[in-house]
Amino acid sequence: MAAGAGSTSVNEIAPILVARALGKGDAELTADGALSVRTGAFTGRSPKDKFIVRDALTEQSVWWDNSGAMSPAHFDVLLADAEAALAGQDLYRQDLLAGADPRHQYGVTVLTPSAWHALFIRNLLIRPGEMVASSDNPVAVTIVHVPHFKADPARHGSRTDTVIALDMTRNIVVIAGTLYAGEIKKSVFSLFNFHAPRQGVLPMHCSANLSANGETALFFGLSGTGKTTLSNDPNRPLIGDDEHGWSADGVFNLEGGCYAKTVKLSPSAEPEIFAATRRFGTVLENVVLDAHKVPDFDDVSLTENTRAAYPIHVLPSIARGSVGGTPRTVVFLTADAFGVLPPIARLTPEQAVYHFLSGYTAKVAGTERGVTEPQATFSACFGAPFMPLHPSVYGEMLAEKLRSSGASAWLINTGWTGGGYGVGKRIDIASTRRLLNAAIDGTLDGAATRVDELFGFEVPLAVEGVAPQLLTPRTTWADAEAYDRQAIHLAGLFRANFEKFGDANAAAGPRLAQAAE
Structure with missing residues (x-):
């Protein structure tokens, strides 16, 4: 269904989202058909602009030394203004899942005016019906993504005109003033990290894979340590690339995709990731293309934090059910x-x-x-x-x-x-x-x-x-x-x-x- 003025496209698949992004001039195709995008001034997360609503649920539990606090009143104004900013625009809605264990699953609705951001999050979360068991009643999460909206610190309680605000009680997120797509993904992880311990689940920023006889291994590591590279092993089915839960029954992936760093990406050392960057529907963030539209992964003139976002199922060896x-x-x-x-x-x-x-x-x-x-x-x-x-x-x-x-x-x-x-x-x-x-x-x-x-x-x-x-x-x-x-x-x-x-x-x-x- 074509997106007209002020219309909302719901759960569009990759070919349509790619066409929309190209049509708006927000992206270009690489020589191999991946979607190349740039995120402007923000080529990484803005941790100082992240806020949690301080209310009865969070007051005594949140680590406030690590998180900015926003009043419920400020958040309500921010949410209303963000929704008003979206009015009349062509919007893209994606209804996705987070959490491969149906007992610990979130139903995530993302609303954005950007087709490539819709494709990004569709690549990275779980697409209903694709290999993963679904809950009949997942926890509802709503993410309102307004990348071009500028927050007002006096009106919204933000630090700058960029803000990532999370209401843990209602599971609503507002992301404004940044094109960096990783903020969408990490907001889901932040919600999970808050709620999971209450259910006896350890949330983990790690990769996970399986041995030939089904034994699970976890890989923790900050950016640049090799977490994604070492967990991508064709002889060990990948459970997930980045975010997991450890329950009484084992480990489950929070996501349905991978968000791999591509700086100095090598086809010999990292063949699975390199191949994923050459497929249609993959989103390449801030990767410089040469005159022939071929990605130059050694060029860090835009940022060292170049990334590829792709569905996990494009990898040659993945764990059943994640x-x-x-x-x-x-x-x-x-x-x-x-x-x-x-x-x-x-x-x-x-x-x-x-x-x-x-x-x-x-x-x-x-x-x-x-x-x-x-x-x-x-x-x-x-x-x-x-x-x-x-x-x-x-x-x-x-x-x-x-x-x-x-x-x-x-x-x-x-x-x-x-x-x-x-x-x-x-x-x-x-x-x-x-x-x-x-x-x-x-x-x-x-x-x-x-x-x-x-x-x-x-x-x-x-x-x-x-x-x-x-x-x-x-x-x-x-x-x-x-x-x-x-x-x-x-x-x-x-x-x-x-x-x-x-x-x-x-x-x-x-x-x-x-x-x-």
């Missing part, structure tokens, strides 16, 4: 640009909670303006911007899940060895995959290990196919004393970051006193 059993393995990924951490370490349950709450990785020089040397980044639960409750809530839930499941926990460093960024080299992905496979297939369960004197975790002494010296970072440095200084520096950053969590689990962190001795 669900898996109770995890056997939990992996925390970090890209340590200081060159200190070993490429793999076994964690006790207490250490696992410590590293979960820490959520460590490191930015490298040149990735952001003003970053001239490695900088530690800590994001609680590997997703602090999307965690409305205090991290301790999720940490305590993870501790209980690890105790009851008996899952093993591992820290895998995909960063640097032989020195920090600019001196050492990035750990090669082939070695990382060997280490990862040895951890999740049980090969390392009885392996000989050493205890790291500073960080306290166990490090395997040998892994087949991996250079032995790689497992002991200090031996890869030309100057061992320089390694010691850098290691103590990083351990101090961990300790300083963890002070906000108090004494609980602090003993599972680095042992600075022992190092000094």
